[in-house]
Amino acid sequence: MPQKDTKSPFYLWSVLNNRCPRCREGKLFQHNSSFNLKKNVIMHEHCQSCGQPTEIEVGFYYGTGYVSYALSVAFTVSTFVAWKVLIGMSFDIDDNRMFYWLGANILLLAITQPLQMRLSRSLWLSWFVSYEKNWKNKPIPKHERMIPEQQHSL
16 A cells, blocks of 8 residues: 655745744744743754754854844835835935835834744754655764754853
8 A cells, every 4th residue: 555645844834833944843942922032032952853953053043143134134125115115205305204114114123023033043944954754764963063061052
């Protein structure tokens, strides 16, 4: 009898839902709420499903600053285009719509920052850990640069 082909979740779904990039099942973060600012970026040490370490090496998540910056720029450009299309904008001295957009954009960036922090971590990890279809049968490769005493020291 042929085996049933179980469909794996899509890459985008797993990144947006903060799932492990290796199995796309386990949760990356210990708390579900992005807006609990004290516990926003506390991650599990290992995936609860497949055991994939979430911190591959010391200082691994420093690169998420670049990802967060790119997400912020993309968000700002998209709000600018939406504002320009829906409300309109001119660069006339007497027209204050540019400043209204700027204020709204800053407010929206501040509100969505916790979500962007989680998304940037999820994206960053997914670029370094590839999806393994048969993760139940394949062991996790040992990372040579990980020193347990230095984990979470920052």
